[in-house]
Amino acid sequence: MLNAERDFVGQRSDLTFKYNKSLGRHGWLRLTPAYSVKLVKEIIAGSHTSVDILDPFSGTATTTLTAAEHGNAAVSFDINPFLIWLGNVKCRSYKAIQMQEVRKGCAAAIARTEALLQLDNWRPPLFNIERWWSSTTLEVLAAFRVALVEQFGEPAEDRADGLAWVAFCRLVIETSSAAFNHVSMSFSSETAHYEVEHVTHLYSAILESVLSSCNSPLSGVGEVVEVDARAIPDMGRRFGLVVTSPPYPNRISYIRELRPYMYWMKFLEEAREAGEMDWKAIGGTWGIATSRLATWESKGHLLPDILTDTVSRIAATDTKNAGILATYVLKYFYDMHLHLSSLPNVLAPGAELHYIVGNSTFFGHMVDTPTILGASMRMLGYDKIESTVIRKRNSNKALFEYDVTARWGS
């Protein structure tokens, strides 16, 4: 990457999740590492009109929903059950009658909530839950959840009532003390006491905004399926364009940020499961996922020299955690190498790839993600590999986001 090119890019918030907040379904729930609809649209616009699109790291399904809105067929993969559920609720087309049923069920749940207060209702086993919600708010949320379950049953995939649960997730976060002014979630010092009336009014407003974003049907089709991107099977289907943003090697845990939703929706029932899920996630680092690194070893894949050099420099740092973090970086790129080696199972000849990735630093050593990924791609037979810097990540002068592009076959 030319330094001169990097000198001219700014932070470009239009290329981050911030751009999506007011864009209907895209703005339903926020995930900090989500990328911008604008970026995905520009990439799709530069490709053949009827191309099938794949995103092997779905997250909030930005790619798949953008593609379906544009009229394409798209599929994305993820391993996080909550994100798979959310992505499918986002990418579904809804009939007016289905939305009317949801509205009716929610009105009945609202009317029932008062009677369910003080009943020792189920609460999510979130660690330090009192940091998230005051006891008053928690009691109302727990009663309202029971009322929603009475109407719709527990959240399930591929039913129109997913919209009621999306609105509930948004309610849970809007009534919490979680603040989004850092790289990921943090807490404000006080939790507010919200009574039943306030909570149900807020829910009604959220629900109406969720429903109104489903008025226009999608012209394409999008689906999120559970596939581990490190071992992509032959699906009997091939994609001509891959647009994706995998996790970055920066120790951000998606489970950590998603845990309020995941616990309230019962996609997570105990803390141990979170560590197990993060161990499957590329770059995962929550709980047990970090301690397992101590005994992890790469198995028989030839990896790029630039990766081996980077890992050795980190390991040689005279600091307590240097060894484990060197292994973290090695495992991240090892997993990405596995991903890139199984991806051709679903690629059409001549498929075009766009990987939006970020670099990082460990103890002052640069981890040059676009170059290391490019080297993996070259070893695995991809061609036309290039990387373009698209934005500066934050005030740290060394951190950027790149679009790494490549082509598969001819």
Ligand SMILES: C[S@@+](CC[C@H](N)C(=O)[O-])C[C@H]1O[C@@H](n2cnc3c(N)ncnc32)[C@H](O)[C@@H]1O
């Ligand atoms: C940076 S996020 C994607 C954000 C997405 N572009 C968006 O706009 O919301 C990376 C995603 O990769 C998923 N992921 C991590 N490891 C995975 C694996 N082994 N297989 C499939 N998905 C994985 C994570 O759960 C996370 O949702």
